[in-house]
Amino acid sequence: MEIGNLQQEALALLKNLIETRSFSGEEEGTASLLENWFKKNNIPFYRHLNNVWACNKNFSKTKPTLLLNSHHDTVKPNSGYTRDPFKAVVENDKLYGLGSNDAGGCLVSLLATFTHFYAAEGLGYNIVFAGTAEEETNGKNGISCLLPKMPDINVAIVGEPTLMNLAIAEKGLVVFDAVVKGTPSHAAHPNNNNAIYKSAKALQWFENFSFSEKSEALGEVKLTVTQINAGSQHNVVPAKVDLVIDVRVNDCYTNAEVAEILQKQAPVDEIIPRSLRLNSSSIPPDHDLVKAGIDLGMETYGSPTLSDQAMLKCPSLKLGPGDSTRSHSADEFIYVKEVEEGIEKYIKLLEKALKISY
Structure with a gap:
């Protein structure tokens, strides 16, 4: 699928995700939307509880594996909303709605990126996509229960709003x-x-x-x-x-x-x-993903906020469209342009870092 079409399809999916309630632990509807994406694109997939995942077509056990992960659950809307949090509306290039920024924009951008590379040959890495549940509550039915069912992961990109800068460490x-x-x-x-x-x-x-x-x-x-x-x-x-x-x-x-x-x-x-499982996470500054991002003009920083990175045992990078300061805010939004550029930058990053040939 051409990148322009991927961008349009991703934005349409994001609107549907916004209009489907998916509080942590109640993500059945949005999990089904992810399933529908894979069905529409003829991509085999798996579902465990409300977690949906898939592997690239030419997956090889002899290659390392890159995980593209983001979550499709949301917090509950706060009392400051002046808009319907479950109504996806675009005004002045802003797509409003609960979960648009945290982390729907990242989720659909990574999903579009995975779809772009799904059938590619000559990949230096396997690519696995996982849309996961219960991130906002660090729940037991999210990524932590999914990891044992997936192939071993060597490195991960976790989609959270970072203004497409590289969060190379997380507290x-x-x-x-x-x-x-x-x-x-x-x-x-x-x-x-x-x-x-x-x-x-x-x-x-x-x-x-x-x-x-x-x-x-x-x-x-x-x-x-x-x-x-x-x-x-x-x-x-x-x-x-x-x-x-x-x-x-x-x-x-x-x-x-x-x-x-x-x-x-x-x-x-x-x-x-209360728990010791939410450890800090990081990726070496000299990792190919980091070096490729810097070459593309992305800045590096350390993130004070927690994500599903805490559940991973491998090096991981937090990266995505949107702005963390908008997360959990009233009248949450993401710029349409941020999603479009997020898809383009994810694709360029993987092409550069993983030395992908077609």
């Missing part, structure tokens, strides 16, 4: 539940072990603490106390104070290492990670 995430314990008592009586006063010292420690290793791409590990809860009534000193700590991890540490450091050093009685 991981660990959320900790911490407890500061004290002695419960009546407020009228002396108490030298007040959990609330003790928590003030712990909060100051968290505010001043820093991890020693700084990443060139991602900077420092960012630790933030985001919740605090204690007490039930005015005349009772509580037995404990509960804290929640959000830690954004750079690529100098694994999540397990961060947990070990805080469990040894933090001045609290308990500190327990």
Whole structure:
């Protein structure tokens, strides 16, 4: 299919995706739209739950495999919307609608790119496309359950809105539940072990603490106390104070290492990670995909936001049309031109990086 036709078909699919509800865990309709694309283009595909994936026609077990991945679930629209979030409308080159920017534009652009290369011969890599579910909630029925069913992946492009710049690293995430314990008592009586006063010292420690290793791409590990809860009534000193700590991890540490450091050093009685699976991710700056993108005028940076990259064990690059600052915003939109250019740039990137011959 000619690139111009691919662009038109991709935009038509994006409009249909916008008008089909696909909150995380409720993506049946949009998964069916992806199936219809493959059927229309005579491409064999697979579906597991609400995840849809396909391999290029001339897949070879002797070649490394590149994954093109983006998600088709959305968050729920916020109360600031002035438009119907499920109505795809183009005004002044802006395509409005929930999921248009995060990450529908990336999804259809990668799908169009995969379709462009599907039947090509002489590919240096196998190419696998996966449109996945439950990204917005890091759910168990998204890419994490799909990976064991697909071929081994050697490198991945994860479609998220980056203004088509190269996010060569992405911070991981660990959320900790911490407890500061004290002695419960009546407020009228002396108490030298007040959990609330003790928590003030712990909060100051968290505010001043820093991890020693700084990443060139991602900077420092960012630790933030985001919740605090204690007490039930005015005349009772509580037995404990509960804290929640959000830690954004750079690529100098694994999540397990961060947990070990805080469990040894933090001045609290308990500190327990909710999960260690959302590690930081990156791709070597000298990887062919990165070098090709730079040659095409793309800039590199480290991303503070989380994506399905966290589930991958291979080098991965986050790249896509749209702007991350529009994600989860009211009256979400993507420029039509961004989608069209995204398809063109993805194709040029793969041609250059993977030394594709036709």
